[in-house]
Every structure is written in C-alpha cells, then in structure tokens.
Amino acid sequence: MRFTDPSLSKIHEKLLRGRRLGFEDGMSLYRSDDLLGVGRLAGLVREEKFGRDTYFVRNQHLNYTNMCVNRCVFCAFSRDRDEEGAYVFDLRTAEEQIRSRLHEPISEIHIVGGLNPSLPFSYYFDLIQMVKHIRPEATVKAFTAVEIEFFSRLTGRSIEEVVRELKRAGLEMMPGGGAEILSERVHRKLYPKKIGPVQWLNVIRTIHGLGIPTNATMLYGHIESLEERVTHLLSLRSLQDDTKGFTAFIPLAFHPENTRLSHLKTTGGMEDLKTLAVSRLLLDNIPHIKAYWVMISPALAQVALSFGADDLDGTIVEEKISHMAGARTPKGMSVGEIRHLISSAGFRPVERDSFYNIVGEGCKHGA
C-alpha cells in the first residue's frame, strides 16, 4: 500500500505488526492530507474484522421528554418546563407510539430523553416494563449515563441500585450518548450542568460492571480541538480495556442550527469520514464503528463503509434530537432502502439485533 503522506506508512507498519496506535499516531492521522490513505488503513482493519458485512437494525426511537434542566449550549432539542414546545409523553402516549408500529418486526427500542425533575423514578421503571410487556421480543436500549446519574440523584440511590432496578424492569442495553467531548475544558464551556468526563466514564464503568453493555459516542465539530478528540477516543479505549462493555462507537457530527452555537458551520464530508476512520484505527478494542446516517446523511454514511464503518444503525422512525438541530436527512429509512444503500456500495447487508446477533438470515422474504 502506497501513501502520499509518509507518516501513514509508519502507521501502516505498526498495524501490520499488530502494535497499538498512540496519541501521536492519532494526531498524525487527523492532520494527514491523504484522506484516502487514512480511509484505506481504516478499511483494512474493518475488512479484517468483518469482511464486507455491514450491519443494520430495525429500531424505533422514543424521546420521552424534551424538558431538561441541563440546557447544554449545543442542544436544540431541550426546553424549559414552561417553554413553548416543551413536552413529556405520559405512559399512555408512549404506549401508543410503541403500539403504532407493532406490525413491524422491530428488534430494538431506543429510549432517551431530557432530565425532567417532574417525572418520578417509577416512570422510567414503568416505561421499560410497558415496552417489554407489549414488545417482549425487542431489546430495550435506554438511558444514557447522564440520565442514570440524574436518576441516582433524584432517588438518592447509588448508580448500582438504579441500574439494577431498571434491569429488573427489562433494561438490557444502553446507548452511548452524553459523552460529548470528554474534556474538562469543553465540559465547562458547553455542558457545565451535565456530568463531566470523569463522572461519565465512572458511571459507564459501573454500568458495564453490572453486565449491561453500552455504546459510546463523541459529539465533534464544535469548539473542541483535534487533541481533545484523540484524547476522547483514547479515554474510551482505556476504559474498554478494563470493562469490555462497549459494543459500538458512534461519532456524532454537531449540527449548529437552532443552538446557541448557530454561528458555527456544519462539518464537512471529509471531516466526517476522517473522524470515522481515525476512530476505527484507534479503537482497536471496540467491535463496531457506526456511521449514523441521521447526522451525516445516508449518502455520506454509505461512503463511510469504505472508511472503516461497519454499521449503519437503524431504520429509525421519529428521530427528534438531530432534526431539531436542523438535520435535513430523512427521519426514517425503509429496510429496502438501507439494504440498497449497503449493497450498491459493494458491501453485504446484515440485519442484526442490539447484540449483533444476525436476524432474519435464510428468511429472505422478510426483506
């Protein structure tokens, strides 16, 4: 493999010898102007792990409330309690949403919301129980580390107790949101009321310790430096060495519209691809890298499959959080559309469940 940037040859050598990449390698990759070279390196790793397989899940999003006490600077979704547009789903509304799609073979329900002090802890317990009751076959993937920590403060109970209780209700997996950029500097500036990097990592460690796998994310493209991105990735990697609890990593491209950072511009396609590729290369111990089409567009997510990504997330209907921030992407994709997106790039679509077990193989009529 030949590169126009000589620093990539050194990194290639390291990969061939099975040596772990470090902070400086991460910076060289990010700073390289040989985008396709970085992509090809990430593609090698992806190919070795998964060949041409590309995963997707049939899922449903449920954003149960947008009332939030944190009001992070980068958020276009949250509302104060009395603000216009503020909402909270009572259990009945949530149930209606789940029931409205019972005819579809959805295997994952993704539930996240704002930090809403008017809801008692029993609400979350009941919400999960309700979903498991009417959709027993689907995995409930719910609540970020930020929500869990909030529940802990709300109830005065420990993180362990909160998670054990929700697990009893049917919680099986957790999404990776709320990590933002794991940097104290960015924490103070953009999300001062939300738990910071140390606490986020600690909460996740506890959750993994209780046998609940989670994803991990990184919100990039606002005020963070490249150094802070690389440090973020390495913090995740180091936690993963201890817990093995992360299933997938999802870089989230920041959408400035309707936020208090609306003077910033959306990320470019090259930056999105670079971030995915660097993630694939640095996160040698996190199995999956997800190109989240809701944020970067289906077109770019497809190209990302050649830059290290092996997962396109889901079909998703009713995504609210990114679309409130001006994402112009469709709110949902059909299984046919997602399969075509994958196969027309020369990859093999594989339908999965939340734990990456293959779904529907040999049942071709289902497509």
Add this chain to the structure above:
Amino acid sequence: MEHKTRMDFQEALDLYQDEDLLSLGAMADLVRQELHPDKTVTYVVDRNINYTNICGSGCRFCAFFRPPGHEEAYLISQEELSQKIQETLNLGGTQILLQGGIHPDLRLDYYTELLRFIKTNFPIHVHGFSPPEIHYLARKEGRSLHDTLENLMEAGLGSIPGGGAEILVDRVRKEVSPNKCTAGEWLAVMETAHGLGLRSTATMMFGHVESIEERLDHLFRIRNLQDRTGGFTAFIPWTFQPENTRINVPKASSAEYLRLLALSRLVLDNIPNLQASWVTQGPKIAQVALKFGANDLGSTMIEENVVAAAGVTFRLNREDMIRIIETAGFQAQQRDTFYRPI
C-alpha cells in the same frame, strides 16, 4: 510511470468493476495533482436561466419540461430575463447558463435576437444552448450545423454547455429520450462548434437504464472527439434523479457516483477539468469528490430549476462554496467560463 500509458476500454472496465473504491480514488487523485499541482479548486458564479420549459422531446428522465399548451408552460419575458441577469451581475456573476426545452415554434431569429439583446445590455458571458437545441434548430431551419452555430456566435453565443448528452449510446437514447438527437448528432454539434472555436463542456447523466459498458462507451466517445478537437473544457458527470420522472429506478448512490467520477478522471486524460456535482450529490459528497479526481465545484447556481424539479434542493452560496473548498485543504478560486482565474 504506469499512468502515462493510455487506458483502454478493457482496463477501464476491470478497474470499474474490481478496484476498491478508495484505491480508484487515490489513482484519480494522483492524476488531478499532476494536472492541477497548485492545490486550487475552482468555481464559477452564475445562474441557470431556462428561457422556456416547453419541450416536445418528452424525455422519460425529465421532471422539468411541460408540453406546449400546458398550463405551467412558459417562455421567459424580456423583463424577467433582464432582471435575472442584473441580479447575477450584482452577485459578482460572470456567466449565465441559458438553456430551454426544445420549443417547437422558436426560429433562429428568436435565438439571435435573444443573444443580441443580452449582449447589448449586459457585460456577461452566455454559455448557452445544448447540442439537442442546436441540432433541432438547424434541422428546422434547413441550415447546416456550421451555419446555425455561426449565426449564434455572431449574435453573441460564447460557449456551449454539454447537456443533453445523457448517455451517448443510441440503445439507451431510444429508450429514455427517443425524440432527442442521437449520440452521433450530439457529437457532430460539438465537433462543429469546436471547429468554429466555440468551446464546450461535456456531461453525462448516469444511473437509469444504461449498463456499465455503456457508461464507458460514453467516456471513450468523449475522449475520441477531444483527441480530434481539444474543445472540451471540462467533464461533468451526475446521477439521474428519479423523482417526478417516468423512470422508476433507485437513485444511483454516492459510492457509485465517486467510482464513476474517479474513473472519468483516469479515462479522460485529455480533458483538463473535472467538475463535482454538488447539486445532485449535496455538499458533503461534493467535498469528498475533490479527493476522487474533481478539481472544480461548478457553479454557485443562483438559480437552478431542472434538478430541483426532480425533488433535489441542495443550496450553496458563495461563502459555503469557499468553505467547502478550504476545509478540504485547497485554495478556492473563482473562475470564468474557460476556467481562467478571476
């Protein structure tokens, strides 16, 4: 050096079918670096003015045209045209892309008067009338292509857009645009124009009913003509946008677009510029295209109607255009119709 040998059809086909997307991109990127070593990406400030949407061709891929007598059919008025051109000049524009449908009743006089009106009143370059329009006009007037083009040039036509090429293979044209000029006729208009010193671009609309081999035939036909004339300034491929049309296929994906773009850069070794199509691909893929052989981002398109009619509405102002180029590590340079810096 390997790439100094000219690529033949079979080599191109093998690459297209078997080569890994990023390796293909890297090969195209090397060619771009050699042709444009100054790390510059160009763009033009212009407006697409469609003087009429009346068209007798009825191409199946088109969502823009209206048949004569349709309630939404129009022919632009002089006031509207003037206003659009003045706005273009006010925004720093240097050219208008003037195209219409193939209007069954307009005579050569209409076109020459239109051009004279524009050139008398506005300091702007007219990049106008695609080969199907010129071919139709010449036939209707019973004049040669040479004579027709000379008349248009005398009236102020500055260059010709490469539209209406679709796929330059008659099997495909019979299926999707049976009433429009043949591949040979399209090429004949270009050859005649180039012979008169009128330069043009060349385009390709792919992702409908054509095969991979037919896509390559298209590229090689363009390359052969360019060997004879040297008149093409740029090649501009884009993907068919199926919404609101009468061809029911899934849209060609961004990965297919980048593959074709990179291959174009490798095959068309005699055409200096390769334009990325942000109008059909969106700004993110257009930026990525700069690593797959493209060295030009086309026009800011103060106005665009044809792709928009097929349900695609990306918008990009000059500031966005410059940012996309600069954040990709290139220098942005406004250019004129002939790819000269302004």
